[in-house]
Amino acid sequence: DAKTTQPNSMESNEEEPVHLPCNHSTISGTDYIHWYRQLPSQGPEYVIHGLTSNVNNRMASLAIAEDRKSSTLILHRATLRDAAVYYCILRPRSNTGKLIFGQGTTLQVKP
Amino acid sequence: DTAVSQTPKYLVTQMGNDKSIKCEQNLGHDTMYWYKQDSKKFLKIMFSYNNKELIINETVPNRFSPKSPDKAHLNLHINSLELGDSAVYFCASSVPFWGQGSAGELFFGEGSRLTVL
Numbered sequence: 001d002a003k004t005t006q007p008n009s010m011e012s013n014e015e016e017p018v019h020l021p022c023n024h025s026t027i028s029g030t031d032y033i034h035w036y037r038q039l040p041s042q043g044p045e046y047v048i049h050g051l052t053s054n055v056n057n058r059m060a061s062l063a064i065a066e067d068r069k070s071s072t073l074i075l076h077r078a079t080l081r082d083a084a085v086y087y088c089i090l091r092p093r094s095n096t097g098k099l100i101f102g103q104g105t106t107l108q109v110k111p
Numbered sequence: 112d113t114a115v116s117q118t119p120k121y122l123v124t125q126m127g128n129d130k131s132i133k134c135e136q137n138l139g140h141d142t143m144y145w146y147k148q149d150s151k152k153f154l155k156i157m158f159s160y161n162n163k164e165l166i167i168n169e170t171v172p173n174r175f176s177p178k179s180p181d182k183a184h185l186n187l188h189i190n191s192l193e194l195g196d197s198a199v200y201f202c203a204s205s206v207p208f209w210g211q212g213s214a215g216e217l218f219f220g221e222g223s224r225l226t227v228l
Contacts, residue, residue, distance in 0.1 A: 041221075042221055043201045044154065044217070045218075046217065049214050049216075085152070091208065091215075093208070095215075096166055097142055097159055097167075097205050097215070097217060098159065098167055098169075099154075099156065101155070103152070
């Protein structure tokens with residue numbers, strides 16, 4: 001299973017953009033990049049995913065490097081409710097749902 | 112209406128006891144999962160069922176037995192509980208992920224915190 005590397009923790013100020021990096025140098029051609037987050041005392045929730053092109057949805061944007069060996073989750077305006085652990089996960093096409101969670105990045109948002 | 116619901120939310124029990132955690136999803140998904148989050152916060156898959164059929168069993172001790180009476184329910188029964196079983200257990204469900212279109216995202220329940228004394 002391909003691995004991802006993320007910083008253990010990051011801090012942000014409220015209403016400022018946050019860029020959460022992820023390295024996945026051993027990514028294979030069939031691996032999609034998925035992001036989940038886990039709010040305190042809750043189960044993980046899906047944020048966004050992509051393959052090669054940058055992606056936007058109502059929660060965040062995903063910027064994928066041209067060589068696909070790294071990606072960045074972008075929260076455009078962090079709120080206090082965005083304080084969570086963010087997980088970057090590689091998921092092969094037709095994956096059975098076995099997600100490999102790393103330690104993730106704990107994001108603190110300061111008012 | 113909660114999409115994936117687990118009961119109980121908290122469970123405190125003695126070593127050696129047998130306990131069950133129930134999970135129900137109302138999303139119409141075919142696939143359900145059990146994940147375990149240990150004290151160091153690492154999340155790891157335990158089991159996956161697709162249409163009541165076991166498709167993933169991640170070398171979990173035999174004391175753990177999942178049961179899926181129908182595709183909307185996946186229960187977890189644990190025999191002879193040990194101290195190391197203390198963790199938060201998450202149930203999840205999803206549609207298949209084929210790469211295009213749907214993200215095949217997993218929807219997780221809120222977790223069941225099991226404490227073994």
